[in-house]
Amino acid sequence: RPDKLYPVFNSNPAPTPDGKSCFYLSDRDGATEIYRYDFEFSRPTLLEIQKKFPGEIEEIHRAGSALSVSPDGNELLFAGESRQIDYLYFYDLRRFRLRRIRIPLDGVSSPQFSPDGSKILFVGMKNGLSDLYICSKSGGDLKQLTETFEDENFPRYFPDGQKILFSREVERPGSARHFERDLWTLELDGLKQNR
Secondary structure, three states: OHHHHOOOOEEEEEEOOOOOEEEEEEOOOOOOEEEEEEOOOOEEEEOOHHHHOOOOOOEEOOOOOOEEEOOOOOEEEEEEEEOOEEEEEEEEOOOOEEEEEOOOOOEEEEEEEOOOOOEEEEEEEEOOEEEEEEEEOOOOOOEEOOOOOOOEEEEEEOOOOOEEEEEEEEEOOOOOOOEEEEEEEEEOOOOOEEO
């Protein structure tokens, strides 16, 4: 077994709304894949998304907050790529279907469902810079929320859906070229940011 020979990386847990299981990423079989862990029976199940849809996805992105479960528990959201193009992927957990949307940016990562499930918050890369973006589940109504030279990641909605928590890498006060990662908030109404 690969996990007996090489280190295995399990990361990016995303709990289901009912709290009975969680999804996570693991490379225990080589390539990064998505597993579901059932807390009651203490066992993981491989979803085999890349095996089932080889023409639609070649790699699942691990960066940042990589996985998100819809508020109703029916869909799993993640970012990945196929033929060097990044997509947002929606995996239907009931019908076992995969849908993807392309965002007109250089890269996407860390997607998260809004609390009502209607919007997608994610990190988008454009011209080498990572900022926060939001769009509808169809990919429409794309809106850039931040525009900085600093790296931003790990976005999360507050429960009311009106504010976002995220991390930003900023230069440490009083030091040249030394950076630290701090938590920031962003209000969706007016886009006010606070450290």
